[in-house]
Amino acid sequence: MDQLLSDNQALIDQIIEIVMNGGVNVVLALGILIIGYMIAGGVKRAVLRMSSKNPRIDRTLATFFASMARYAILLVVFIAVLNRFGVETTSLVAAIGAAAFAVGLALQGTLGNVAAGVMLVFFRPYSLGDFVEVGGVSGTVADITLFTTELNTPDNKTIIVPNGQAWGNVITNFTVKPTRRVDITFGISYDDDINKAMDVIRAHYDADERVHKDPAFFLGVIAHNTSSVDIVTRAWVNTPDYWAVYFDAMKGIKEAFDANGIEIPYPHQVEVRKKA
CATH class of the missing domain: 2.30.30.60 (SH3 type barrels.)
Structure with a gap:
């Protein structure tokens, strides 16, 4: 009888020890989870706070980095909790690594876009x-x-x-710079007065207040083509005014050429007949 009581007491002691150890592990695991969760949230907020002070870091990129840091910490916490309960984590880490490698291969195009997105947001x-x-x-x-x-x-x-x-x-x-140069080439007939045509063009641009004085407006003969003498114009304007200045010049200079008897030629052929 005494031996039976002794065996029962030993069994009870083992059960109490197991329960106590399990309870301690549960408490420690909960503590690790709570502290790890708090640390992960704090790191995320710290990354967002520091990135907000750097104008080169976009909000989207900052949120991405902050989330990655948080998930990395939570992964470490998860492994620590499993280790607390005696789970062999070495093989688990290896399995996670292999899975990540497989996912990376399967999604290499998508991950390449993510990497490119990070570069685009950072370098702008x-x-x-x-x-x-x-x-x-x-x-x-x-x-x-x-x-x-x-x-x-x-x-x-x-x-x-x-x-x-x-x-x-x-x-x-096309719009990152505050100014742009409007380049237009106008063709005139070989029979027209080049200096007169250039004066007409210059008068149009001088009257346009959107054209900058510095750098100065430029025009000059750029080519002798088959059917025309080509005059190139280069005018600096504010970037938002680019197309308005371009369209106004195309219309206004055509009208000024017409008013001054200057021809804008079109390709044509002249037939020359020789006597036999």
Whole structure:
């Protein structure tokens, strides 16, 4: 009887020890979870706060980095909790690494767009509202995400360009500079007075207040073509005035040529007959 009581007491002691150890592990695991969660949230807020002080870091990019930092900390916390309960985490970490590698291979195009999106947002070759040409298409930048760039065309179409194609190709930003040069070539007949035609052109640009005085307006004969003498004009304007100045010059100088008897020739052929 005494032996039976002794065995029961030993069993009870083992159960109490297991329960106590399990309770301690549960309490420690909860503590790790709570502290880890608090740390992850604090790191996320700190990254957002520091990034907000740097004008080169876009809000989208800052949020992406902050979320990545938070999830990385939570992953470490999760592994620590499992380790607290005696789970072998070495094989788990290896499995997570293998899974991440497999996902990376499967989504390499998508991840490439994310990497390109990070580069675009950080280096800012274009911003919202810029008129650009990227990936062979042109439009006004409506949105930049980590995956795509959204362009709105002048005829109100929306074009979605994967960031990988945008970053991997030549980018032309037409509006990033405050000023642009309006280059137009006008052709006159070989029978017309070149100096008179140049005076007519210069008078039009001198009367346009949108044309800058510095750098100075330039015009000169650039080519003797088959049917015309070509005069090139180069006028500096504010970027928002580019197309208005261009269209007004095309119309106004044609009208001024007509008023002054200056011909804008068109390609034609002259038939010359020789006597036999």
